[in-house]
Amino acid sequence: MGTAMWSRRSFLRMAGAAGTAAFALKAGAIERVTEAAQSIAKMTPEEVAQDEFFWREIQLAFKLDRTLINLNNGFTSPTPRVALESVWRYMDMVNMLPVHYQGQIAGNVQTLRLRMAKEFGCDPEEVALTRGASEALQIVQNGIDLKPGDEVVTTDQDYPRMLTTWDQRMRREGIKVTRFQFPVPTTQDDLYRRFEKAISPRTKVFHFTHITNLTAQLFPVQRLSRLARSKGIVTIVDGAHALGQFPFKLRDLECDAYGVSLHKWLLAPLGNGLLYVRRDMIPKFWPLQAAPEQQDNDIRKFESIGTHPWAIRAALGEALAFHQAIGAERKAARLRFLTLRWANALKAHPRIKILSELSDPPQAWGVAAVNIEGIDVRALAKFLMDNYRIVAVPLVGGAPPNSVFDYQALRVSPNVYTTLEEIDTFVQAMEDALKNGVPEDMARIPGYPADIVV
Numbered sequence: 489m490g491t492a493m494w495s496r497r498s499f500l501r502m503a504g505a506a507g508t509a510a511f512a513l514k515a516g517a518i519e520r521v522t523e524a525a526q527s528i529a530k531m532t533p534e535e536v537a538q539d540e541f542f543w544r545e546i547q548l549a550f551k552l553d554r555t556l557i558n559l560n561n562g563f564t565s566p567t568p569r570v571a572l573e574s575v576w577r578y579m580d581m582v583n584m585l586p587v588h589y590q591g592q593i594a595g596n597v598q599t600l601r602l603r604m605a606k607e608f609g610c611d612p613e614e615v616a617l618t619r620g621a622s623e624a625l626q627i628v629q630n631g632i633d634l635k636p637g638d639e640v641v642t643t644d645q646d647y648p649r650m651l652t653t654w655d656q657r658m659r660r661e662g663i664k665v666t667r668f669q670f671p672v673p674t675t676q677d678d679l680y681r682r683f684e685k686a687i688s689p690r691t692k693v694f695h696f697t698h699i700t701n702l703t704a705q706l707f708p709v710q711r712l713s714r715l716a717r718s719k720g721i722v723t724i725v726d727g728a729h730a731l732g733q734f735p736f737k738l739r740d741l742e743c744d745a746y747g748v749s750l751h752k753w754l755l756a757p758l759g760n761g762l763l764y765v766r767r768d769m770i771p772k773f774w775p776l777q778a779a780p781e782q783q784d785n786d787i788r789k790f791e792s793i794g795t796h797p798w799a800i801r802a803a804l805g806e807a808l809a810f811h812q813a814i815g816a817e818r819k820a821a822r823l824r825f826l827t828l829r830w831a832n833a834l835k836a837h838p839r840i841k842i843l844s845e846l847s848d849p850p851q852a853w854g855v856a857a858v859n860i861e862g863i864d865v866r867a868l869a870k871f872l873m874d875n876y877r878i879v880a881v882p883l884v885g886g887a888p889p890n891s892v893f894d895y896q897a898l899r900v901s902p903n904v905y906t907t908l909e910e911i912d913t914f915v916q917a918m919e920d921a922l923k924n925g926v927p928e929d930m931a932r933i934p935g936y937p938a939d940i941v942v
């Protein structure tokens with residue numbers, strides 16, 4: 489990091505801390521700010537990713553417990569203070585006269601539909617705001633008409649709750665669900681071929697993740713959507729982990745429906761999600777909670793869920809502004825930089841196995857999975873917690889009917905507020921485990937997916 493690479497915000501914070509008088513409007517200071525703004529503007533996202541002054545500002549935007557090292561941001565992320573405080577503010581406001589203010593907020597969140605559509609590249613009339621990815625995806629999973637014998641093709645590494653949703657339709661209505669396994673990491677060509685091979689004359693739906701919640705395996709969404717469309721198959725894509733973690737435009741994916749967890753990588757307050765439905769597909773999906781016929785073609789039919797905490801939804805506005813202030817490209821570059829920092833430090837060790845694609849070109853950002861040969865991953869997770877206060881989730885393939893995968897791995901997911909010191913502590917802890925082993929009797933903590941939701 490060059491010493492001249494001061495961000496404007498770093499400087500302003502220092503100016504505040506030192507007392508405005510000390511810095512105020514001195515010619516030199518202004519010049520430095522101007523210089524800093526110019527140097528940041530010219531930097532590539534990869535250069536900004538290594539500018540600790542810039543990221544210190546982001547670190548300070550959160551109220552965290554830094555006695556713990558959170559490497560499980562894939563679960564849900566802490567939301568920045570500015571968004572959390574706006575939850576309280578909107579709560580206070582609604583509470584003053586619920587019938588009045590609730591209606592106002594309900595009307596005002598139309599701006600969020602417009603802003604989300606602009607930021608993530610689709611028509612505002614294709615955006616429904618939900619309480620999470622489970623709700624978004626279940627709306628379309630349960631909302632599509634299928635006859636007994638109609639087939640859904642999906643994978644064993646899809647999210648257990650979403651698989652359970654298809655299984656319930658199988659039990660209730662006699663649809664057929666075909667799941668296939670795949671190695672990790674694998675290529676996009678391999679995943680394409682597996683879907684292509686699985687198609688039968690009764691296949692009506694492809695359901696897959698944009699990236700998995702396990703090893704962050706990336707799927708060729710656009711190619712699969714085109715393949716599906718050419719055969720009259722509907723594509724439902726689970727983007728719980730993708731949107732907000734790395735940049736892309738929804739319309740470029742060409743899928744029919746896409747569900748997102750905004751409390752993950754968009755850093756929104758808990759209880760925010762998004763459902764994108766391609767415009768001409770809106771009438772093809774029934775809403776989960778009934779809506780009047782006049783709304784058949786209206787994306788808002790998916791939002792009719794009765795009285796709910798509007799403050800949480802309204803606060804999405806601040807989370808989006810925070811995301812935009814960092815910049816999607818810079819955020820993705822920083823997440824990849826943090827991931828590569830630990831992965832590159834560990835990968836040369838013969839017992840280290842990395843299950844995410846981090847080589848040329850890397851296809852992961854803030855989520856990657858690693859295994860130490862010969863060590864039970866549950867014992868490893870417990871060792872990391874007990875000795876280093878590191879929170880990271882052990883992935884252990886579970887039994888049917890939920891997710892079945894034949895590997896163990898530790899999922900490591902830092903975030904924009906993670907410090908280099910925290911990453912380096914993780915490396916040190918893993919080296920300790922490699923050198924000295926971990927106690928065997930620590931293996932008795934629950935495994936995924938039976939007991940831990942990740």
Ligand SMILES: Cc1ncc(COP(=O)(O)O)c(C=O)c1O
Pocket residue numbers: 562563619620621622623646647649650697699700701726728729748749750761941942
């Ligand atoms: C791949 C995937 N899909 C769906 C979900 C469900 O998201 P939510 O908790 O927002 O309902 C998750 C949550 O971890 C997930 O990882």
